[in-house]
Amino acid sequence: MIVLKSPVEIEMMREAGRVTAVTLRLVGEAVRPGITTRELDQIAEEYIRSQHGKPAFLGYNGFPATLCTSINEQVVHGIPGKRVLREGDILSVDCGAVIDGFYGDSAMTFPVGHVSGVARSLMEATRRSLEAGIAKMRPGMRLYDIGAAVQQVAEAAGFSVVREYVGHGIGRAMHEDPQVPNFGQPGKGVQLKPGMVLAVEPMVNAGGYAVRSLDDGWTVVTADGAMSAHFEHSVAITEEGPLILTVE
Ligand code: MG
Ligand code: MG
Secondary structure: OOOOOOHHHHHHHHHHHHHHHHHHHHHHHHOOOOOEHHHHHHHHHHHHHHOOOEEOOOOHHHOOOOEEEEEOOEEEOOOOOOOEOOOOOEEEEEEEEEEOOEEEEEEEEEEOOOOOHHHHHHHHHHHHHHHHHHHOOOOOOEHHHHHHHHHHHHHHOOOEEOOOOOEEEOOOOOOEEEEEOOOOOOOOOOEOOOOOEEEEOOEEEOOOOOEEEOOOOOOEEEOOOOOEEEOEEEEEEEOOEEEEOOOO
């Protein structure tokens, strides 16, 4: 069941989105060769708590941290720890915050120092694929119009979109209906309505789209070892079109 949000609830979700966005900015400003992913996680947790928020991922199905930090061939759900970032890495940071009972969820991929041309174009294509998906979030469009737009941009750049992990509705729970795939046929799926709030989150691989999970039970990596990037926004559908909630 898709839970529609009232304009007042969407305003409340903007605050959760704002805190999530500021957290990602602060983490991004700290990304550099030599820092550990655990240090980044501490920056995120401190800021969220300073805003009287709660880290959304901490304890979720037993996840042990505030951020998911996924390096290079890691796609999503990497666990922060003692690994030191190195020049040339790319780091996907996924962050969620709960404010007054509402969730914000957003992700960005950051370069660590100077990165390869392929890494830069992968990050750029993934960010553009998210923008293309969001542009479809208007009343009367269909759910798969979003994923089709994401897929078109990612594949036109020579990359592939992950199939096994998808976006989702978001509100008083982090994961609500519907699932929001990053692929599919335009014109299919439920009709988009004002009050729907969706987290759109393309995961785009430089190689093939297949992924597998590591033995830690969390970290998802590309099956072929190629790099992966991840961008995500929580977005409300309004009469006027998409309203991105995870911005400052
Ligand atoms: Mg996320
Ligand atoms: Mg999400």
